[in-house]
Amino acid sequence: MINIKMNQQLKNILITGATGFVGQNLTPYLLEKGYSVTGVTRTPKSTKEYSYQTLSKEIWDTSTAIVHLAGKAHDLKGVSNENDYFEANTELTKKLFHQFLESDCKVFIYMSSVKAAADEVEGVLTETVVARPITAYGKSKLAAETYLLEQTLPVTKKLYILRPCMIHGPGNKGNLNLLYQLVSKGIPYPLGAFENKRSFLSIENLCFVINQLLNQQPESGIYNIADDMAISTNELVQLIGEGSGRPSRILKFPKRLLLGFGKLGTFLHLPINEEKLQKLTESYVVDTTKIKKVLNIQLPESTKQGLLKTIKSFQE
Template structure:
């Protein structure tokens, strides 16, 4: 296949190129255009306006977007300009070109729910909180509003809602947590009992290639590993990768909530947003994507994928 990937030079895009380049021809669409093995050519966003610039492709994977700013320093309109309006622009390009048969949009689990009681499934009534999730669900709704047009042109659209994606080279909260534990600082949040779903990049690549190359019905699909892990288990995995003994302290929850609120005011590494992310329950079901791909288990075990990520941090 010939595949156009927006945001191709980002973390997920770079991993998808590695996974797909042997069997497929990859073109990129990004704000930067370094030469990279596996990418035939990277086009600019202005090229999207010119039909003679981008060659005919079979599929588009839309990754480009504004990631969640945990410091809450990004204006709301920036999220909608990038996550919603840019998605509309790319999707309209997809609809206008008969040769492009498949469109994969990377949304987020946060478009469905900011908090989860029980297990998150695709049939939940979306209730995002904040401009990040709200801008993603607005993009989803635009795609879904065009499904009659999609079907009439024998095209397919896949909306992926991944939980936190990680893999070699990934930066973010997991990297921050790794560096804290690496310094030998005891983990003070052991009193918080929680479980959450993570998404190994290997499982992302498997699912993307699956929907591109198999006869998979259009729709919304949660993305995540088979096993949910607690933050305490995550700390243990980090210590395992470092060859250290885990030091987990069960300090009172009220005390740690107070420290987090102080962090909000003083811009400390532990703030209310990070505390919530580190201690909340957020379990997402991946049953639907496994069913359409015809597998009982995703190829990458949660702990094995996590160890690969942690190894890259070293």
Template sequence: MQNIIITGASGFVGQNLSAYLESNGFDVASLSLRENNWHSKFDPDAQAVIHLAGKAHDTKNASDAEEYFTINTELTKALFDAFLKSNIKDFFYFSSVKAAADTVEGILDENVVPNPQTPYGQSKLKAEEYMLSARLPEDKRMFIIRPCMIHGPGNKGNLNLLFSVVKKGIPYPLAAYRNKRSFLSIDNLNFAIAQMLENDIPSGVYQFADDEALSTNDLIVLIGQSLSKKISLWNVPRVIINTLARTGDVFKLPLNSERLKKLTENYIVSNTKIVTAIGKPFPVSAKDGLIKTFNSFK
């Protein structure tokens, strides 16, 4: 049985990934980096470290920028150093597509020159750069995972908020925005990590995303299918919506500029590199994964 160390195991991804790996014959051990003595609990003879812990992107923009670098950069560097000194074979670092780009023209792939604009993305990129600059022993592998928006049953966030609005029968007023963006089902994430652990995948940077990018209007239709109800899509002029979002910034309303951007921006992420490396397609389609998530909100 292979022993897998997971940081951030109590979070949404950590709980799901731990359960999935255990069901597939792995022995999972949680490691909390919040504890000052985490080094003493670090097993140097484990099979792999999966580093999920970190400070998430704050959509309200209320976080201290330095906190991102303390948690996302410095803690990651310390954990990676411990990995290099250990007998552990694999290190997985969960970064983010936001370490590469805040906005995307066309389709984002791993060849992009990173240019993050937020402390969150910059702190993730700093950790990536540190890892990529290290000399990796031949018997070790290092994976930098850049997932896009992850979802699944039990996940709270913008998809849950969107579902709540549609469930109340409130017409969706942002139909004038014709966007496409990528999502990542937790089922596909779990599948990819297990495949990487079990197969001879080369070290490197890998983006994780479902096969198909969808518009927010597509999401509204899928929510309607989940609820078995007809949904109203309103094409409210963008100038009005943008004004409301700026008002939300000032008065801390549910619709602010950051949330509007998440709901309406184009952000298409390629998964070609990881799917090619695994040699198998992701098991869950984008729409089926989202329907599963929306059904859980009921």
């Protein structure tokens, strides 16, 4: 790990979506590094937080960087309105960036997603891929990215668009937790016939990269973020067995049968449907060469270390 003295010019940080999973981890991480952090949420719960409506120019001018995490996450149940995504992920970003440009704030970090580039990946996903998102979530993230890149950025300011893959860590209740519940109860994993590779991102590594961006302030641009190694879902199931202390069992049912069951699940609104089946079995490998080269860093947490930490947290 490279230790770099914090740039004293970037010490007051605004974090939108401060009460979300990433915000709840990033805030104490930056505080420990010596930053002053101000949370911005829709419904402030303390005098140290602001709403988007009360975010005045005075607050902007006394802040030296903003990490924009707020937005609407991808809805696996498929019940969200498409307009909700664009309102939360695109329009709010436009509003905040306009205020940023008119303020003395120096750095804007936008938390986008690899889904802004592609919902499915053949080979390895790089920042140069032609973006073709399919879902409303991905399209709304790409629309925000496009708007940000179209604006004229003063030479005194920096813009970093981050595209993380699936973020995990203690306290996260996403798809990893669903898989954990299956394996920890001794239920065999039935999708072993699918061979894939997936990238993950531990919250520790994400916080580390954001801190390095604030410290080093490299060239503005789009940056993928993921852990160093991609692993298969079968390997993940084995890790869950290791982390939970329960032996994992992997079954290899015919793919055609499983795909048919996924379609039935979509029709009957079952917990396992086509989209969740795709999430568990697809390959999605993210290339992070660009950001590691620009920052000259090694990530502090390996893929296995991060996943085991998350898995063990589910027991608590």
